[in-house]
Ligand SMILES: Cc1ncc(C[n+]2csc(CCOP(=O)(O)OP(=O)(O)O)c2C)c(N)n1
């Protein structure tokens with residue numbers, strides 16, 4: 460969205476105007492030093508085929524983990540904080556050094 | 566009381582688009598994520614200078630999908646009052662929720678006169694203080710909400726000498742219809758409280774105080790944000806309750822803590838945080854006493 464979508468906004472608002480946009484701070488995935496990796500063989504929603512967990516979706520401050528089966532992570536914006544790995548009750552999320560030999564390709 | 570909310574019952578749509586400029590693992594961002602899920606698209610937010618301003622982005626773009634007004638540090642409640650007045654003027658006050666969301670500095674210190682005025686007028690808004698227990702956006706200065714013993718850049722030697730202001734009780738003295746405390750580590754509880762505050766539209770100012778851990782300000786590893794908030798609750802340091810028309814009710818996570826033996830040792834909460842690294846035994850004793858006193862007051866209220 461931009462100014463042209465709100466043709467009269469400038470007449471009503473005497474201040475700078477901002478419009479919703481993904482990646483406002485850029486690709487914040489580049490901030491990451493540790494990459495969370497979901498091991499589907501250990502994830503309980505994959506194993507049971509039911510939506511009976513999704514704690515990784517719940518606790519992610521950035522909202523980049525999906526509430527799907529299997530859960531997926533948007534690596535373009537995941538900042539790598541590690542909350543998901545720490546909170547997963549089934550140890551299904553491993554953290555790997557970004558760019559290291561062990562890291563998997565993007 | 567409300568029924569526990571299931572994860573699958575929470576709205577899936579994100580009101581904050583990813584790629585914000587807040588720190589990784591920011592609990593205020595997590596809290597805001599669920600606040601906006603609870604309030605929905607028909608919400609107008611107003612926010613004073615704080616880390617919460619930062620989430621709304623720089624020139625031209627913002628990650629947040631609802632209309633937001635950035636305002637000056639001391640004026641969030643006044644600006645919310647103005648928004649409510651103009652909505653009334655437009656005949657839209659019944660359908661739109663107005664949320665004033667400010668940090669602890671913007672609430673318990675510089676913003677308190679505006680908040681007290683709005684509470685006295687009982688203006689129809691939700692006021693949320695997200696409490697990261699210091700002025701974080703400007704580099705960790707102590708606020709009236711910083712706990713006793715915490716090291717900040719303005720309390721570098723012995724830690725803070727005073728306890729946290731009890732904002733829930735200050736707001737209760739204004740005779741509000743709804744007051745609640747919550748914690749970012751319990752998103753479902755937090756969500757339910759904001760849904761309730763939204764449903765109480767027309768009943769004046771509803772006040773919710775959310776404890777929200779800040780990894781750089783408190784000094785703990787990013788991955789521990791949820792755990793630290795949980796420990797604040799489980800040790801009894803942060804009691805979660807609602808006060809509805811003057812009646813206090815403890816929230817599910819805090820209910821059992823009326824029994825002191827059910828509280829986790831306070832050290833489990835304090836030791837992982839570098840801001841408490843200089844605590845000496847007598848300071849630790851003082852914090853324990855503070856927690857016990859807090860609970861004695863609560864116990865008297867909920868048992869009668
Ligand atoms: C009148 C005024 N004084 C000082 C400042 C500088 N300032 C901007 S944000 C901030 C700290 C806000 O602290 P808090 O409300 O706790 O929010 P947090 O940054 O911790 O999220 C300060 C002191 C200002 N913007 N306006």
Ligand code: SF4
Nearest residue numbers: 502503512513515547
């Ligand atoms: S927290 Fe772990 S088990 Fe639960 S959905 Fe996420 S990856 Fe699967």
Ligand code: SF4
Nearest residue numbers: 587588591616701779
């Ligand atoms: S300083 Fe603390 S409150 Fe501010 S953005 Fe960073 S984690 Fe969030």
Ligand SMILES: [Mg+2]
Nearest residue numbers: 668669699701
């Ligand atoms: Mg603060």
